[in-house]
């Protein structure tokens with residue numbers, strides 16, 4: 220809050236498409252989709268109407284002993300789309316991570332392997348900030364203070380393509396990281412419950428992108444050594460990487476998939492952890508102790524589920540993935556003219572763009588944010604990495620504004 224003495228909070232009155240408007244009528248292009256949740260712009264009429272229809276019927280009922288139409292429909296649709304037939308709902312990403320970790324551990328216990336209690340994640344991983352999720356997160360600024368409260372976990376080398384040495388490519392970095400994963404797992408698999416990973420892009424690490432071969436190898440290694448693979452698609456799911464789910468690009472099915480953020484296109488809080496029949500069956504028993512006793516009050520909220528159904532409808536009606544490919548092509552053409560700028564590792568995956576800024580300015584992150592905001596552009600660099608993650612509905616002239624403003628701001632801050 221002290222920092223806000225120099226940079227007051229921005230009170231937003233309304234939103235329309237990619238634009239947010241404050242109480243003085245000033246507009247800001249939401250270049251980060253309000254922290255990666257808003258897929259189809261603000262004030263999307265079809266999602267509003269779906270929520271409002273649901274509001275006339277049922278706002279909420281607990282899912283303990285009850286069920287309702289939107290949650291059944293959503294589970295069936297997500298089951299078909301992911302190939303994972305069982306859904307466990309919560310309200311935010313961190314809870315979805317917690318559920319996957321607990322369920323993995325409990326599965327092994329139920330099948331007579333209680334010694335499998337360890338979790339692996341990647342270097343620089345981010346899976347949320349509740350105690351369990353933070354335990355598998357590897358971002359010091361979020362984690363260090365709370366270290367005494369956390370369960371220890373092991374971090375595997377990241378397949379981040381930026382680590383490619385001269386002459387090497389993204390695939391060789393990924394294969395090298397996978398080999399190191401395999402070496403570790405081969406020795407310690409008896410105690411490992413699961414490996415949790417952000418497929419294709421480690422977003423909070425600064426949009427670290429990597430080759431899909433890492434995921435295919437990780438799937439094979441987890442199969443071979445009998446550990447679960449948890450795909451945290453909270454940030455990358457719902458079209459962000461170019462396919463509906465990032466795992467599709469490696470042609471793999473994880474044992475758990477965590478979804479949130481874009482699931483309701485930014486309208487209401489909802490998350491889901493999907494899993495397989497095999498894992499579900501290990502809990503199906505007369506004994507309550509073998510059941511998965513985990514609950515949140517708003518689990519499977521009917522309004523949120525109706526927003527998620529409308530989101531899936533829009534993917535179909537508007538051919539979103541196809542249109543995004545065209546938007547990405549246009550943005551990439553524009554960025555091709557950025558040669559000579561003081562930036563490195565200009566990268567793109569689906570509807571995510573990022574580059575690293577070469578600068579000696581120790582307050583680059585803050586300065587960039589402030590200057591961009593003053594020009595009507597909302598971007599939040601992560602360290603010296605600037606990224607674009609706009610709503611999918613961004614139009615050509617809005618892309619031009621976003622890029623032109625970024626250039627101007629770089630000229631001042633870098």
Ligand SMILES: Cc1ncc(COP(=O)(O)O)c(C=O)c1O
Pocket residue numbers: 311312313314316345346347348417422423451452453454455479480
């Ligand atoms: C990959 C990933 N996992 C988990 C989370 C946590 O989600 P939430 O902020 O909804 O708890 C995030 C949030 O940025 C994320 O990017």
